[in-house]
Amino acid sequence: MSVKLGLKSLLTLLYGLGLITSLSLSYYSYYIQSAGLNSAKNILTRVNNAELWQGLYALHRNKINRATLGLLRKEKSWHQDVLKLNYQMIELINSRDLDSPDLLNSLQKQMSMLDDPLKLEEPKDLITSLKNEERIIKGIIKNNKDLVKVENQSFLGDIKLWLELLSRYSYGMSFLFSLFLIALHFNKLTQKKLLKEQKKREFMLDALDNAVVLLNKDKLIISHNQKAKMMWKGLGDIQGQKVNELFPLVSEINENEELVDTSFEDSPIVGLANGDYILGLRLKSFGLEWYSLTIQTYKDELYLLSLTNVTGLIQANQTIKKQQKHLIHQSKLTALGQMSGGMAHEINNPLAIISSEAEELLEIAEDEGLVAKADALSISSNIQKTADRIAKIVKGLRVFARQDKGEDYSSFPLNILIEDVLAMSSEKFRANGVEFTVTLPENNRDILLLGNEVQIIQVLVNLLNNAFDATKEQKERRIWFTWKQEDDFQLISIKDNGPGITENNQEKVFDPFFTTKKVGEGTGLGLSLSHSIMIEHEGDLYLNKEVSNGCEFIIKVKCFRELEEKWAG
Amino acid sequence: MGGLNLLIVDDEDLLVESLARFFARKDFNVLTATRVTEAIGLIHAHDIQIVITDMRMPDGLGTEVIKAARHKHKGAIIICATGFSEADEATILKGGADLVVSKPFEKKAILSEILSRLAS
Numbered sequence: 098m099s100v101k102l103g104l105k106s107l108l109t110l111l112y113g114l115g116l117i118t119s120l121s122l123s124y125y126s127y128y129i130q131s132a133g134l135n136s137a138k139n140i141l142t143r144v145n146n147a148e149l150w151q152g153l154y155a156l157h158r159n160k161i162n163r164a165t166l167g168l169l170r171k172e173k174s175w176h177q178d179v180l181k182l183n184y185q186m187i188e189l190i191n192s193r194d195l196d197s198p199d200l201l202n203s204l205q206k207q208m209s210m211l212d213d214p215l216k217l218e219e220p221k222d223l224i225t226s227l228k229n230e231e232r233i234i235k236g237i238i239k240n241n242k243d244l245v246k247v248e249n250q251s252f253l254g255d256i257k258l259w260l261e262l263l264s265r266y267s268y269g270m271s272f273l274f275s276l277f278l279i280a281l282h283f284n285k286l287t288q289k290k291l292l293k294e295q296k297k298r299e300f301m302l303d304a305l306d307n308a309v310v311l312l313n314k315d316k317l318i319i320s321h322n323q324k325a326k327m328m329w330k331g332l333g334d335i336q337g338q339k340v341n342e343l344f345p346l347v348s349e350i351n352e353n354e355e356l357v358d359t360s361f362e363d364s365p366i367v368g369l370a371n372g373d374y375i376l377g378l379r380l381k382s383f384g385l386e387w388y389s390l391t392i393q394t395y396k397d398e399l400y401l402l403s404l405t406n407v408t409g410l411i412q413a414n415q416t417i418k419k420q421q422k423h424l425i426h427q428s429k430l431t432a433l434g435q436m437s438g439g440m441a442h443e444i445n446n447p448l449a450i451i452s453s454e455a456e457e458l459l460e461i462a463e464d465e466g467l468v469a470k471a472d473a474l475s476i477s478s479n480i481q482k483t484a485d486r487i488a489k490i491v492k493g494l495r496v497f498a499r500q501d502k503g504e505d506y507s508s509f510p511l512n513i514l515i516e517d518v519l520a521m522s523s524e525k526f527r528a529n530g531v532e533f534t535v536t537l538p539e540n541n542r543d544i545l546l547l548g549n550e551v552q553i554i555q556v557l558v559n560l561l562n563n564a565f566d567a568t569k570e571q572k573e574r575r576i577w578f579t580w581k582q583e584d585d586f587q588l589i590s591i592k593d594n595g596p597g598i599t600e601n602n603q604e605k606v607f608d609p610f611f612t613t614k615k616v617g618e619g620t621g622l623g624l625s626l627s628h629s630i631m632i633e634h635e636g637d638l639y640l641n642k643e644v645s646n647g648c649e650f651i652i653k654v655k656c657f658r659e660l661e662e663k664w665a666g
Numbered sequence: 667m668g669g670l671n672l673l674i675v676d677d678e679d680l681l682v683e684s685l686a687r688f689f690a691r692k693d694f695n696v697l698t699a700t701r702v703t704e705a706i707g708l709i710h711a712h713d714i715q716i717v718i719t720d721m722r723m724p725d726g727l728g729t730e731v732i733k734a735a736r737h738k739h740k741g742a743i744i745i746c747a748t749g750f751s752e753a754d755e756a757t758i759l760k761g762g763a764d765l766v767v768s769k770p771f772e773k774k775a776i777l778s779e780i781l782s783r784l785a786s
Contacts, residue, residue: 449770
């Protein structure tokens with residue numbers, strides 16, 4: 098950097114110096130010429146009126162040379178005077194012996210009589226210069242130029258005059274030349290600056306976290322930054338390619354929270370209209386990633402596409418939505434549980450009164466002979482059963498009121514629990530002609546679960562009973578129990594070949610009191626309770642919607658160690 | 667069953683009435699109370715052999731009634747009827763009750779329990 102600076106400064110200095118020098122020299126020579134010319138004019142005027150020697154001396158003293166006289170001769174008004182001088186000088190040279198000492202003495206004498214403040218000190222010098230002139234003047238005589246053809250004198254042959262002329266204009270030319278050089282230099286500087294700016298801009302674009310792509314009006318890629326290159330590296334060099342190449346498959350989340358894959362042509366970005374879009378792209382190296390795409394058009398001549406990876410945000414958003422759904426479901430149940438506490442008392446008491454009084458009535462009627470004993474017994478039994486049913490429902494709700502976990506939890510081997518449950522169910526199933534297929538994980542090690550054993554049994558039994566009931570109408574009743582481990586989760590699936598659950602009902606299946614059974618057969622609390630229990634165990638219970646020829650519920654729960662850490666911390 | 671005093675304690679008037687009528691027909695001498703204070707008053711004032719009490723009452727819990735009854739009438743049969751078990755069965759039994767039933771209950775069943783305990 099400092100070397101470059103030094104070079105630039107040096108160049109500038111040289112230009113400056115050159116400029117100044119040429120300017121000065123030109124001006125100086127011009128000045129000298131003007132001065133010379135003016136002096137010559139002055140002197141010649143006096144020569145006409147005075148002694149020739151004085152005139153010659155004055156010319157010599159003022160260093161007015163032949164060249165100046167030559168220039169003066171060109172000026173029309175001085176033309177004759179110069180000619181006359183030349184003629185006089187010729188005469189002088191021809192008539193006198195310049196080397197004679199008499200001449201010198203005579204000169205000295207004449208000079209001493211002059212008023213001219215410029216007194217001659219060395220008349221010898223004058224004679225010497227005149228002697229020098231002798232040669233030139235004799236040359237002039239020889240050529241006959243001065244005496245004969247004056248008007249037609251072309252000064253192209255006179256090189257010295259040319260140089261004088263050149264020097265008159267040299268200041269202008271050197272100035273122009275310097276300007277030219279400076280302009281050249283600055284042009285180069287500007288170029289360098291532009292290049293630097295361009296490099297800066299490129300650097301900025303490449304440093305962006307956004308992938309930026311520029312398209313021309315034919316939607317071909319004319320420019321892109323480093324990030325874009327990286328993003329679409331599977332396509333090789335994207336320069337010049339059509340924009341559809343960048344978006345082979347576009348994914349969106351529709352209103353039903355489902356992932357939908359469309360082609361570029363069917364996606365909302367096909368027109369490249371101004372706007373912001375969120376879409377998913379499957380680019381070879383990365384799998385499905387979500388991007389926020391901003392499109393800006395400039396008069397349909399240019400399209401600017403800018404993409405930012407927002408996969409993290411989208412995933413977080415989806416997780417939140419899922420959790421919200423769960424929360425809402427849970428809060429419904431919790432509200433129910435909270436109500437049930439007070440409700441129980443409020444319902445059981447009136448219930449007790451009704452059943453009590455009804456019983457009373459019957460007994461009295463029986464005693465009075467108004468009703469037969471058998472009838473009385475039957476009626477009484479019905480009343481009691483019905484009252485019990487109501488009481489059971491209210492009791493069932495109490496489970497939702499349970500808030501704290503961890504208190505009656507213990508760690509127990511899930512595999513042994515499952516064995517016990519299966520043993521129970523297998524008997525029942527076999528006795529009823531149900532084909533029961535059990536698949537357990539290969540390694541028979543103890544899988545510990547932290548939770549409430551009774552509740553887990555409740556869940557399994559509930560699901561197995563449901564499966565059993567669902568297959569009642571089937572000729573060949575089949576139930577599958579599959580347990581496998583996936584990542585950190587234990588997945589237990591209970592599947593039956595019953596009629597399955599209709600699409601309408603699929604959303605409601607975990608709602609409390611929802612049941613497809615006939616009135617009196619079940620409270621509709623089983624699945625909602627089971628679901629609640631699994632959530633409390635930091636797991637899940639869900640319906641496998643992809644099953645069409647029956648129904649499959651899947652229990653998902655994590656093994657012991659991780660759960661414990663969560664609760665400990 | 668002449669002479670046996672049976673105390674029914676419940677804040678539900680209608681229920682008390684129903685039970686009272688029933689046990690009266692079975693020849694018990696029925697005493698009733700709808701408040702804990704009232705009940706305890708009766709416990710101290712009379713010789714009670716059987717107590718049927720509810721748990722939740724506006725001015726206190728049935729456990730207080732049970733405690734007072736057990737203290738005053740050591741051999742009494744004390745039955746706790748509850749619509750909602752805040753405390754669990756074991757605690758109520760420890761508190762002095764002989765039997766815990768949940769509402770609604772069958773009066774005849776209670777009667778047979780009482781009779782069997784009287785017999786022993």
